[in-house]
Amino acid sequence: MKLFGGKRQTTASAHRHVLPSKTKVSNSAASQQSVAATKTVIHTTAQLRDGQDDKQDVVTDEINRDDARSLEVAIEERQQLEQQVDQLNEQYGTARGHLRSKLLTEKDLLRSQSRRVNRLYEVASEQRKDHFEMFGKLQAKRTALLAQIKQNDAHRQELQQSCEKHDRTLRMLQAQLATVKKERQSLSDQEHALIGAINTQSNLTDMMSVINDKRQQITAINAQDHDLKLTLSGLNTSAAQEQATIDKLHHQIQLAAQQDADNQQIINLKHQVEVLTTQLSDKHKQLSKDDEKLGELRSQKNVLSQSFDELADRMKFYFNSTKVIDTYNFDPKRHYVLYSNTLLPLGQLNxxxxxxxxxxLFDNTRTKYDILTTDFNRELGSIWATYQSQGILRHAHDLINPYLAMQHDGRHQAHQTDVVLPLDQAQEWQVEEGTREQPEKIKSKTGSQVVTLQYRTDQSLSSVMYYQDKQLYKMAIYDAQNVLLATQYADPHDATKAASEIYYRPDHSVALEKVYFPDHVVVQSTEDAKIVEHAFDTEASFYEWWLISHALTRSQDSLIIGTEAPFFKQLLNDCARKFELVPLISSTADVSLIEAIIADDSPINNVLVSNEQVHQSLLKRLNRDMHIQVVDPTGMVAPKPKEKKVKTRIYIPKVG
Structure with missing residues (x-):
């Protein structure tokens, strides 16, 4: 689209019709002169008319020369204007392209902010929902406690009134019982006095009269005693009843003691109510804060929505559409990382x-990138060094790998020329193949244990295999510096499969352990203090966690990764990921995955496609803005570098 019209092709006929204003003025003056001359010629002879015709021819020649000069000036001015228009069109096209990129970048940033705000809003909504549910539970618990306290208070008052009534009855019965005891004691004293009086009579004469008197008294006493016995029997019955009442009252007293315990429980319940009241107050404040936060997030969502509308209006004004596809260009302010499951040796490249x-793709940019691999390769360090020395990847800066990261600066350690094998000295090992300093096969004296050693072409130790009764059970793997990297234990039922693997740091502490089962694998990451940091049920989960928590932790990081990577889908849906994900699409056969990448709520804004066919297939499905770049299909093969040899000596206990 051009701001102004294109160049016009001017023809000769068109030139003849272009007359400047000066020419028109000259024609008018000539016409007036011709009219005046005609009026004069009426009274002249034929000779004078011939002279006048010659004069008109001279004037016509002058007019033609003026027209030619005016035409040349007009053409020059027109050409200058066309040149200016072409320059303006070129500037307009350039500015239009920059504007499209800036609008898309602004829209990408708005989409990113919108996703972040929406995620925060969802988290805040769930948090408020949880807080509100907790508030409701606390309020219901507080209401139940208050009802229980009210019920306990009423029951306590009833028991207190009953206890007071029984206390009064008990005191009255105890007073009556004391009176009965006094009367019984008085009768007993009188009886003893009578018996003593009888025993003290010395005069027999007087004794009969006394006896008669005493008999009368005894009769009276017996009668009285009978009455007393009846009274005592009644009192005993009453006492038994009163004792039963007393026992009942004692039980009531025990209940009162239990009531005291209940009172303490009521106090505890009231304390719980106070605690719940405080918690409810705190939760109410938290709910107010949640509402305030949700209000702020709603305001941000409204602002973002308004910004989206304004941006859509601009895009529609400048490009007659709200959906624009632009070329993806690398930003020098970002840190790009290119994922590859492995680095092939130069001899295997095609x-x-x-x-x-x-x-x-980075040729015309000022941007560098790093290579990220996730496989374990004992030769990875040397392969990467060869890539750098041969200039295979001219814009690659560094290599990132979890197993290299476990070794920290192990790649920079001094070369170890001496390797000590962990063998039992009592076995009296014998060298069967190779030399004493670089054996290739050693055997125990009994022959039940065999150890084989493999070396690289530079004579550095590559691996050591341990056999028991001709069956492989362990393999130790070393790097080019003769540093122990990993130990692999073979499956006792199938030596071609691993049962477990242990990866080490330079200080020989365990960094990672893998245990293989028939249908899954367990991966454990260990910290420096030999404490299990994390456990995973798949290797893909471990690599995803390591990428997010260790390798790429900044928002300026961008990971270029193929959609066929085993953990791509997990990264696509992981909200904890801070870095940008740039998919490399080689096929659109997986429709569900492509739809997830280009969906309106997808976090993907930039995409690389392998070829034009994939590009066109993606464009047919795309219904939103996107930055897309097609990968150049050209490649090159680098020659194999020369390897230099190093000397490695193996120390074996008691070598024969």
Whole structure:
């Protein structure tokens, strides 16, 4: 689209019709002169008319010369204007392209902010929902406690009134019982006095009269005693009843003691109510804060929505559409990381080396990138050094790998020329193949244990295999510096499969352990203090966690990764991921995955596609803005570098 019209092709006929204003003025003056001359010629002879015709021819020649000069000036001015229009059109096209990129970048940032705000809003909504549920539970618990306290208070008052009534009855019965005891004691004293009086009579004469008197008294006493016995029997019955009442009252007293305990429980319940009241107050304040936070997030959502509308109006004004596709260009302010499951040695590279094709995309930029691999390769360090020395990836800066990271600066350690094998000295080992300093096969004296050693072409130790009764059970793996990297234990039922693997740090502490089961694998990451940091049920989960928590932790990081990577889908849906995900799409066969990438709520804004066919297939499905770049299919094959040899000596206990 051009701001102004294109260049016009001017023809000769068109030139003849272009007459400047000066020419028109000259024609008018000539016409007036011609009219005046005609009026004069009426009274002249034929000779005078011939002279007048010659004069008109001279005037016509002058007019033609003026027209030619005016035409040349007009053409020059027109050409200058056309040149200015072309320059303006070129500037307009450039500015239009920049504007499109800036609008898309602004829209990408708005989408990113919108996703973040929406995620925060969802988290805040769930948090407020949880707080409100907790508030409701606390309020219901407080209401139940208050009802229980009210019920306990009423029951306590009833028991207190009953206890007071029984206390009064008990005191009255105790007073009556004391009176009965006094009367019984008085009768007993009188009886003893009578018996003593009888025993003290010395005069027999007087005794009969006394006896008669005493008999009368005894009769009276017996009668009285009978009455007393009846009274005593009644009193005993009453006492038994009163004792039963007393026992009942004692039980009531025990209940009163229990009531005291209940009172303490009521006090505890009241304390719980106070605690719940405080918690409810805190939760109410928290709910107010949640509402305030949700209000702020709603305001941010409204502002973002308004910004989206304004941006859509601008895009529609400048490009007649709210959906614009732009070319993806690398931003020098970002840190790019290119994922590859492994780095192949130079001898295994082919003419379609994908990493080199992507490397060419950085040719016209000032941007560098790092290579990220996730496989364990004992030769990875040397392969990367060869890549750098041969310039295979000209824009690659550094190599990132979890197993190299476990070794920390182990790659920079001094070369270890002496390797000590962990063998039992009592076995009296014998060298069967190789030399004393570089054995290739050693055997115990009994022959039940065999150890084989493999070396690289530079004579550094590559691996050591341990056999028991001709069956492989362990393999130790070393790097080019003769540093122990890992130990692999074979499955006792199938030596071609691993039962477990242990990876070490330079100080020989365990960094990672893998245990293989028939249907899954357990991965454990260990900290420096030998404490299990995390456990995973798949290797893909471990790599995803390591990427998010260790390798790429900044928002300026951008990971270029193929959609066929085993943990791509997990990264796509992981909200904890801070870095940008740039998919490299080689096929659109997985429709569900493509739809997830190009969905309106997808976090993907920038995409690389392998070829034009994939590009066109993606465009047919795309219904939103996107930055897309097609990867250059060209590649190159680098020659194999020369390897230099190093000397490695193996120390074996008691070598024969």
């Amino acid at each position: 003419g379609e080396f994908s990493l080199q094709r992507i490397d060419q």
